[in-house]
Amino acid sequence: MIITPKIALRIGLFLLAGILFQVSFFSKIELLGTSPDILAVIVVCLGLLGGSLAGAVGGFSVGLLIDCLMAEPLGATALILLGVGYCAGLYRERFDVTSALIPPLLCMGMTFAALLAFSALQLMLGIDVGVSIVVARDIIIKSIYAFFLGVPIYLLMRRILRPALIDHREARRRVRRRGRGRVRELTA
Amino acid sequence: MYRKQVRRRRAVLALLVIVAFALLTITYGEAPGGLQNGVSAVFAPLEEGADRALKPARDAINWFDETFDARGENEDLKEELAEVRSEVAAGRAAVGENLQLKELLELRDSGVIPGGYEPVAGRVIARSPSLWYSTVTIDIGSSSGVAVDDPVVGPDGLVGRIKAATGGQAQVQLITDPESQVTAKIADNGAQGIVHPEVGETDDMILDFIDSQKRIDRGDMVVTSGWRSLDGERSSKFPPNIPIGEVTEAPIAQQEASQEVHLEPFSDLADLDYVDVLTGGSR
Numbered sequence: 001m002i003i004t005p006k007i008a009l010r011i012g013l014f015l016l017a018g019i020l021f022q023v024s025f026f027s028k029i030e031l032l033g034t035s036p037d038i039l040a041v042i043v044v045c046l047g048l049l050g051g052s053l054a055g056a057v058g059g060f061s062v063g064l065l066i067d068c069l070m071a072e073p074l075g076a077t078a079l080i081l082l083g084v085g086y087c088a089g090l091y092r093e094r095f096d097v098t099s100a101l102i103p104p105l106l107c108m109g110m111t112f113a114a115l116l117a118f119s120a121l122q123l124m125l126g127i128d129v130g131v132s133i134v135v136a137r138d139i140i141i142k143s144i145y146a147f148f149l150g151v152p153i154y155l156l157m158r159r160i161l162r163p164a165l166i167d168h169r170e171a172r173r174r175v176r177r178r179g180r181g182r183v184r185e186l187t188a
Numbered sequence: 189m190y191r192k193q194v195r196r197r198r199a200v201l202a203l204l205v206i207v208a209f210a211l212l213t214i215t216y217g218e219a220p221g222g223l224q225n226g227v228s229a230v231f232a233p234l235e236e237g238a239d240r241a242l243k244p245a246r247d248a249i250n251w252f253d254e255t256f257d258a259r260g261e262n263e264d265l266k267e268e269l270a271e272v273r274s275e276v277a278a279g280r281a282a283v284g285e286n287l288q289l290k291e292l293l294e295l296r297d298s299g300v301i302p303g304g305y306e307p308v309a310g311r312v313i314a315r316s317p318s319l320w321y322s323t324v325t326i327d328i329g330s331s332s333g334v335a336v337d338d339p340v341v342g343p344d345g346l347v348g349r350i351k352a353a354t355g356g357q358a359q360v361q362l363i364t365d366p367e368s369q370v371t372a373k374i375a376d377n378g379a380q381g382i383v384h385p386e387v388g389e390t391d392d393m394i395l396d397f398i399d400s401q402k403r404i405d406r407g408d409m410v411v412t413s414g415w416r417s418l419d420g421e422r423s424s425k426f427p428p429n430i431p432i433g434e435v436t437e438a439p440i441a442q443q444e445a446s447q448e449v450h451l452e453p454f455s456d457l458a459d460l461d462y463v464d465v466l467t468g469g470s471r
Contacts, residue, residue, distance in 0.1 A: 016234075023314035023325070024238040029249045030458060037317050053197045060204045064211075068227035069235070070316040070323045071220040071352040071359035075211030077318070082204050122320045122366075125216060127387060129366050134388035138319050 001050040007164040011046065011054070014160055015062050018042040018153075023069060034138050036145040038153065039066065040111040043081050045150070045157045047088025048103055049165060055085030076121055084114045100151075107150030112143035219336070220352035220359070228325070229354040232313075236327050236357075239313040250459065305427060307341075307464040308332050313357070319388045322362035323351065324460060331355045333467040337425050341464050345431035345454035346370065346412060350465065358465070362457050363432070364390050371424045372432055375409040377402045383410065383432055383451070390458045393433060396448045408435040410451050427469060 001007070018038060026036045039062055047055025063078030088110060097103065119135060158165070215221065310326035328334055330353045338350040340360050348368065351361040361368055364385040372383045372395060379402035381395040395410055414428025437450040 020234055020238040021242070022317050024235055025242040025246055027315035027317045028312075028459075029246050030253050031249065032253070035315075035317065039317060053200055056201050056204055060208065063208075065227065066317065067211075068224045069231055069314065070321060070325070071224050071228070072316065072318075072321045072323065073212060073217070074215040074224070075208040075213075076216075079205065079208035079212065082201075082208060086201055118318065118320065122387075125212075127366050129384050130386045130394075132386040132388035132392075135319055138388060 001054060001161065001164045003050070003054065003164060007161060010160055011050070011058065014157060015042065015046075015058060016065075019062060019065055019069070023066075031145070032141055033134075034141040034145070036149060037111065037115070037142045038146075038149055039063075039077075039081060040084050040114045041107045041146050041149050041153050042157070043085040044088040044107045044110045045103065045154045047085045047090075048092045048097060048106065048154065049157060049161055050089065051093055052086050052089030055087075055089035056082050057085070059083070059085030073125075076118070076125075080114050080118050080121065083117070084110050087113075103154040104147045104150035107154070108143045108147035111146035112139060115139040115142060225352060225354045228352070228357060228359070232325075232327070232329075232354070232357040235314045235325060239311075239327075305339075305466040305469040306333065308334065308467050309462055309464055310334075310358070311462055312360075312460045320366065322348075322365035322368070322385070322390075322457070324360050324362065326358050326360055326463060326465070327356070328465065329353045329355050329357045332465075334358045334465050335467065338469070339426045339430065339466045341430060341466065342455040342460060342462075344456070345433065346426065347455050347457065347460065347463050349425055360463065363453060364393070364457050370426060370432065371413045371415055372410050373413040374398075374402070374404055374435075375411045375429075375431075377404075377408075379404055380413055381448075391452050392436070393451050393453060394448050395435070395451055398447050398449060403440075404435055404438045404449050406435055406438050408438070409433075410435065427466065 003011075022038055026038055029035060043055060043059040043062055046058040050058070059081035060078045063076075063081035064074065066072070066077045067074045088106060091106060116139060119131075119139070123131070308328055310328035310332075312324045313327045314325035316323040326340075334350055334353045336350050336353055340347045340349060346363060348360045348362040348365070351359045353359075363370055363383065366385065366387050368385060370383040371380070373380050379399045381398040383393055383395050385393050395404075398404060410432045412424070412426040412428055412430040412432060414424050414426055414430075416423040431454050433451040433453040435449050436452045442448065
């Protein structure tokens with residue numbers, strides 16, 4: 001992905017909208033006793049489209065903003081989402097997204113890993129009270145939601161970031177046209 | 189060129205990890221600081237706007253979920269109804285008890301809220317996405333007289349306390365937050381204890397350190413104890429006699445062995461819309 005100031009602004013606005021949707025909408029609805037979590041999904045999609053650096057920076061920013069907004073200990077969500085974004089980006093850099101199922105599957109897997117890591121971090125930091133089995137159920141159901149939310153969020157983000165994607169058809173055409181132009185200049 | 193890119197990428201990653209760990213180390217267990225308050229203040233109007241705009245869609249989804257739940261509950265309710273009928277037939281004054289409970293629950297009108305407190309109504313505009321933090325954001329803050337540690341109540345009972353407040357909004361730590369502990373007592377016999385949650389549970393809490401000499405039964409009401417030290421220097425963050433919940437499980441063996449009973453909070457903490465912040469009290 002080619003990150004210009006315009007694209008950075010688009011990414012920022014998209015992440016901001018995602019955070020607002022999470023705290024004002026998804027966190028306040030309940031389906032099967034669990035609220036969907038789109039933060040990890042957004043960060044995975046960003047990593048898949050923008051690579052590991054964009055994923056890591058995006059994940060860190062989203063996490064830090066959530067920590068600030070909800071008056072939670074700073075850095076916990078940031079650390080987990082930073083890892084999620086980086087891993088999703090690494091996948092993009094090492095493998096091709098050859099199937100339409102890969103983004104939602106990665107969203108599901110990474111959400112599961114993120115929630116598990118977040119729980120482990122909280123336990124390491126020290127919790128004085130017991131932990132209910134509901135937490136495990138919550139992690140599983142949220143991961144399933146992430147699969148279904150992964151499809152529209154990935155497509156939406158891909159559409160928004162289209163001008164910056166080097167593997168996109170239009171961008172490819174543009175590159176080809178530029179290439180032909182250069183060849184003509186050289187042959188003339 | 190590629191190596192340079194990889195090195196830069198790794199450097200940024202390492203820097204971000206270090207910053208995250210540093211922030212976590214500095215802020216864990218501390219009260220929210222200036223950065224968090226500043227960001228909250230800037231985002232308050234956006235959160236409020238988003239909350240209002242998304243309310244119809246949220247209500248529609250929640251309606252589906254409640255309808256789905258109601259189907260499953262129907263069978264249970266039928267069994268419960270049969271039990272209640274037999275109890276009524278046996279002569280238990282369930283209706284009288286119910287009226288008594290209702291009187292206690294109508295907080296504002298019944299005078300349960302002690303003198304000196306001024307209730308200020310606020311709307312819940314955001315909620316923490318994690319089960320590990322039960323925090324909600326409300327649309328009133330220090331400009332409405334809200335201060336840190338002010339008790340927060342809902343129409344049915346205690347909800348939590350103010351964790352942080354800025355001009356136009358405040359964060360409420362719910363009683364189901366892992367860091368929350370409320371000194372409480374059984375309304376009937378005065379047995380004292382501490383109410384704390386289990387991470388993940390929104391409708392099952394634990395009343396711990398109860399006096400094993402006093403018997404606690406299922407259905408007993410748990411209220412805040414609102415203690416104050418003899419010299420008056422230290423006191424509970426909550427005023428006395430605010431309803432918290434009802435004892436759901438109180439086996440004698442558990443009471444004697446681990447000195448704890450389970451209770452269900454009266455407030456529907458998973459679906460909060462409006463709350464009252466009790467401002468100006470002398471804690």
